[in-house]
Amino acid sequence: MRVMGSETEYGIHAPSAPGANATMMSARIIQAYATVTRQRAAGGAETRWDYTDEEPLHDARGWTLERSAADPSQLTDQPPVLDAEAVALAYGRQELELDGADESGSLLMNMVLGNGARLYVDHAHPEYSSPEVTNPRDAVTWDAAGDLVALATVRKVAADTNLPPINLYKNNTDNKAVSYGSHENYLMPRSVPFGDIIRGLTPFFISRQVVCGAGRVGLGQDSSTPGYQISQRADFFEAEVGLETTIRRPIINTRDEPHATADKYRRLHVIIGDANLSQLSNFLKFGTTAMVLSLIEAGQAPRIEVHEPVHALQAVSHDTSLTATVRLMDGRHVTALDLQWMYFEAAAKLAQETGVADAISGDGHTHEVLERWESTLTALGTDPATATSVEWVAKKSLLEGYRSRDGLEWDDARLGLVDLQWSDIRPEKGLYYRLLSRNRMLRIVDDADVTRAVSEPPVDTRAYFRGKCVSTFGKDVVGASWDSVIFDVPGLGKLQRVPTREPLRGTQALTEPLFRKHQEAGPFLAELLGRKPAAPRD
Amino acid sequence: MAGQEQQQPQARETETEVDVPEAPPAAPEAQASEATQGVDDLLDEIDGVLESNAEEFVRAFVQKGGQ
Numbered sequence: 090m091r092v093m094g095s096e097t098e099y100g101i102h103a104p105s106a107p108g109a110n111a112t113m114m115s116a117r118i119i120q121a122y123a124t125v126t127r128q129r130a131a132g133g134a135e136t137r138w139d140y141t142d143e144e145p146l147h148d149a150r151g152w153t154l155e156r157s158a159a160d161p162s163q164l165t166d167q168p169p170v171l172d173a174e175a176v177a178l179a180y181g182r183q184e185l186e187l188d189g190a191d192e193s194g195s196l197l198m199n200m201v202l203g204n205g206a207r208l209y210v211d212h213a214h215p216e217y218s219s220p221e222v223t224n225p226r227d228a229v230t231w232d233a234a235g236d237l238v239a240l241a242t243v244r245k246v247a248a249d250t251n252l253p254p255i256n257l258y259k260n261n262t263d264n265k266a267v268s269y270g271s272h273e274n275y276l277m278p279r280s281v282p283f284g285d286i287i288r289g290l291t292p293f294f295i296s297r298q299v300v301c302g303a304g305r306v307g308l309g310q311d312s313s314t315p316g317y318q319i320s321q322r323a324d325f326f327e328a329e330v331g332l333e334t335t336i337r338r339p340i341i342n343t344r345d346e347p348h349a350t351a352d353k354y355r356r357l358h359v360i361i362g363d364a365n366l367s368q369l370s371n372f373l374k375f376g377t378t379a380m381v382l383s384l385i386e387a388g389q390a391p392r393i394e395v396h397e398p399v400h401a402l403q404a405v406s407h408d409t410s411l412t413a414t415v416r417l418m419d420g421r422h423v424t425a426l427d428l429q430w431m432y433f434e435a436a437a438k439l440a441q442e443t444g445v446a447d448a449i450s451g452d453g454h455t456h457e458v459l460e461r462w463e464s465t466l467t468a469l470g471t472d473p474a475t476a477t478s479v480e481w482v483a484k485k486s487l488l489e490g491y492r493s494r495d496g497l498e499w500d501d502a503r504l505g506l507v508d509l510q511w512s513d514i515r516p517e518k519g520l521y522y523r524l525l526s527r528n529r530m531l532r533i534v535d536d537a538d539v540t541r542a543v544s545e546p547p548v549d550t551r552a553y554f555r556g557k558c559v560s561t562f563g564k565d566v567v568g569a570s571w572d573s574v575i576f577d578v579p580g581l582g583k584l585q586r587v588p589t590r591e592p593l594r595g596t597q598a599l600t601e602p603l604f605r606k607h608q609e610a611g612p613f614l615a616e617l618l619g620r621k622p623a624a625p626r627d
Numbered sequence: 628m629a630g631q632e633q634q635q636p637q638a639r640e641t642e643t644e645v646d647v648p649e650a651p652p653a654a655p656e657a658q659a660s661e662a663t664q665g666v667d668d669l670l671d672e673i674d675g676v677l678e679s680n681a682e683e684f685v686r687a688f689v690q691k692g693g694q
Contacts, residue, residue: 213691263690502682
């Protein structure tokens with residue numbers, strides 16, 4: 090359907106160690122997973138990230154931001170540095186030595202996983218970036234696999250009696266004016282004018298929260314107004330278009346970092362979504378957005394322009410009755426559901442024209458996306474409460490149960506706790522998982538498939554090659570990125586960098602025979618790169 | 628089929644026991660009424676897993692900025 094992927098920053102909290110350094114805790118999480126997987130790269134425990142092709146200051150509108158003008162948080166092409174003083178202050182120097190620090194005193198900050206994902210410290214959060222997949226079902230699967238990775242790290246830290254237990258939350262705000270993101274990435278042809286993307290996507294993003302919002306107790310960035318809203322992220326958006334992701338957040342992000350052949354592709358970086366536990370919301374988030382991108386590429390996106398998009402985004406989020414209207418530039422007033430139906434109709438028409446939605450000869454995914462999209466919009470339009478597997482609806486229903494049983498106001502701390510604990514990634518504590526275990530939330534992917542995706546890469550993208558290189562030749566892989574794998578082969582004097590710039594190459598079909606044939610990295614690389622095995626240097 | 632649900636509970640590969648669902652798979656249409664019936668039961672269960680001292684717990688959850 091389309092190459093896509095997710096990024097999840099987890100909220101992190103050690104209740105028994107208030108004030109613990111967040112970057113330090115995040116590093117502990119990465120360290121814990123290295124211990125769980127016993128993964129060791131040639132350079133030690135860490136698979137270093139290859140920053141060669143990172144271009145965080147390239148703007149899709151055709152320019153590059155000066156480094157001096159960038160917010161420090163935008164410089165993601167530099168490895169994060171954990172301040173040794175901060176570490177020592179938080180945990181003591183002695184513990185550093187016991188906790189996997191290398192000789193330089195730096196802690197584990199990055200891993201490339203056998204499933205093709207990246208697990209790393211992103212400023213003050215542990216972040217899981219899923220491998221590239223080709224359809225929304227796989228996007229849900231490998232995103233949920235990230236939650237199991239996070240769960241394994243939390244268990245590992247909890248088992249160590251010398252460390253304070255760490256909780257991880259799949260949410261997007263602390264309700265005290267701080268937000269952290271969950272991003273989506275979609276591969277697009279470079280030939281599509283960026284202005285078309287802005288025009289086509291903005292009304293869609295204003296409205297899609299009604300199917301994929303995760304729900305939030307509190308209005309305003311600091312929750313100063315009591316209430317409940319649809320989206321976790323909406324109140325944190327302040328601009329229509331821009332390069333930033335942590336300040337002046339824009340509805341359309343312009344980061345132009347293709348991680349692929351740059352003159353053929355762009356990677357559309359979407360920062361407006363909520364982190365989803367609900368599989369239905371997550372499936373629709375990826376599936377419908379991919380279809381709208383196809384509409385834009387075909388020049389068939391609905392011609393809609395919303396007046397004051399940032400204001401409209403927040404107005405939609407604040408209206409759980411789904412009856413509020415936003416004003417269009419042509420004078421019409423429409424609801425978010427009206428906007429969604431316009432996109433649905435256009436997407437269904439295009440899918441019919443191209444045949445991708447055919448149940449037999451189609452792409453195997455578009456049919457399901459359209460069916461679930463239509464039935465969800467119908468339910469939301471009849472009575473929002475009946476769309477029981479939409480994440481914000483399910484959470485609201487639980488909160489309303491508390492409000493009616495115990496007579497709680499929206500600013501009651503217990504409702505804040507329900508909101509937070511909804512997203513605790515431990516099944517025994519996370520309230521989403523309590524509902525899932527009672528079959529109150531829809532399962533779209535099999536639990537067994539999610540479990541397998543913790544260690545297995547998708548078979549139909551370059552993530553297969555990356556993941557298999559890590560799991561097969563881990564000790565010889567010193568670095569990797571979305572578009573490279575770097576080997577340090579014993580006996581060879583120099584590093585071997587294998588570029589992987591085509592997202593749909595490096596698949597199982599293309600490379601599995603090579604992995605089967607070679608148990609050693611040297612001959613594997615020699616055949617892959619079409620050379621005779623290089624003789625070890627003197 | 629639209630709304631066809633996969634309701635088979637399957638063991639997660641974690642150290643945690645996940646409760647065996649009490650009810651057989653329900654059609655989406657039937658879920659709304661079941662949700663009402665089971666709400667007290669559900670709240671009782673959730674009371675048992677909620678962190679103690681909600682106010683302090685929520686106040687202490689302070690994050691640094693992210694992407």
